Amino acid sequence: MGESMITGGAGAGVLLQLMRDGRPRTRAELVQLTGLARSTVGARVDLLLHKGLLAPAGEAVSTGGRPPATFAFNPSAGVVLAADIGATHATVAVTDLAAQVLAQREETMSITLGPRAVLDRMLQIGAELLAETGHRTVVGTGIGLPGPVEHSTGKPNNPPIMPGWDGYDVPGHVAAVLGGPVLVDNDVNLMALGEHAAVYPGVDHLLFVKIATGIGSGIITGGSLHRGAQGVAGDLGHVQAMGSQADACRCGNVGCLEAVAAGPAIAARVPAAGGSVTELINLVRAGDVVAANEVRAAGRRIGEVLAACVSLLNPSVVVLGGQLVIAAESLLAGVREVVYARSLPLATGSLQILTARTGAQAGVLGAATMVLQHILSPTEIDARLAV
Template identity: 60%
Template structure:
């Protein structure tokens, strides 16, 4: 009944750092007043954080020319984070700082179906090349997004449907062997949600991020925290029954799944049935952008189908925000218009009164940004910071 009051050791260096993570430089006196700790304790805690480099006594590195201000601030450049966002055929590999600012990035063509050996080797080589281009600082950790369900606690893919050879593989162990720092793994759409939340919508306590591409998935922030579900399978929007899904077969073995009627391949197939050449998400987006009426129509209908299912999610979650991203979101307002149409038609006024439905803000970087956020939230947690002290 009371487990939510459990707390780590009060007044540790990690707790002190937690206060500084808002970015505001503070004096010793301010830190003493705000923590209720003894001055001698604050001094010792600050010394430990200065030794780790996580806190700097020269915020911004700028001297005011007068008496030293004696202010202490979080030093986001003291560590680097390795981040990767993997899809079925594409990946984005990046190095960021502790604020999630991208220091170096590279898009890659991969084939997730080549299996973990080939893909992880490729990631490691790319990170090493990117690291050569950024200032040398210690690594805080590695964050990886994968296109399937992941048991977050172990970092192992959990029966991922489009990742042959990856089921149960200890991804963190393999990458740890290369870099010797903590490795965290999660579903890529969960990380998109983390990234959009941290970067663009930190005040949205309840939000859903939808990825519309070859597959359709979602990530869900509840009470400001990512909701991963019991076995990391939450957000599986693509396999909810679409109201107009009918008997359309889905690769999951069911019929009428949203993904089977509104995913990229379904839209392309519908266009081909009308004699229009469309074989990929990029083809569909190009057609819409060129003003092709049939393509615009098909994308808008996909938006309506997605909105039909999201309307149920709006009734259940009551989010304040829905963010639409993924390759097909590049088709622009057509997709969003369809989504909005269905949600507003079907949901109760109370739930939609303050609901915003917007396109992705972080765009292609949402996944790597989320991977970095995941690593930073771990690396800067009080328990982990304290464990690094002598």
């Protein structure tokens, strides 16, 4: 970084990245870490303090003389609105700048109501949560949707279960009320981001698989979310399942993994469930043998596809999330059984296949993380401080 760049707010964003771990540091420590001149570090720290992004954190232990002051990242400098909108539910949360949830609400909501009704209700809930937390404005909004999203525009792209949403300007609708930025992505991508940030920040290669009404995956490679050329990487539910050519899928094809191993497909094979995923989950929790066996068999079908993913992507952690996984340990057992048997020993030698630890919060944590990665990036911080 050239000295000519070190004027005003320029370069302060890089300094803030060092501080986002929350550890208090002195000016002298920052000089040592960055190799910059003390006057440069001092100017950047003062600017970040003035904007509230850093805050005093007491005094360091003195080695003689007056103890030096320390500073730390201030996550209360702003709030993010995060929403995880599923096929039949929505979870909306307000988080601080460290993605800690300050207030949250979940309610039943059908995605088939259309974008205007769903987004307006999300905004209404968001306004109520902001009032609860004592905030009026947000620094950014993140939204997860249950279908393919063109991340660069935030517009859904031919989503099979979202009538009326194709090409809809979701960011424009929300920004008209809250201002920007508004970032939108597929819900499973955001679950992957949320689980990675909250539980596995040191893992560079992770595969998150959601198993519920549908099946999808989010891919973390090199520590970052992999979206693919058109943003549809990880569309696991529409990979052909072996021996399933007769099973019709809602996407229009036949034999998709989702058509044979997602919640509705399993419930249809358990007479006592009456086709209801909720009742299927209740049966599993109650110890019903038929339901447990069908869920484990579905886990094996998912494991067949995941075995290929493990060989192709070589993740060190595979995380299974979604309502079925939370309810049914037998599904995890079925997945493990096949993946460990069919993948190459080198790929599975240290592979962990685990259930999600973020639970129902994975989506909103990921939505908040997506926004924070954007607004707290060095480029964005420098642009904001230069105004």
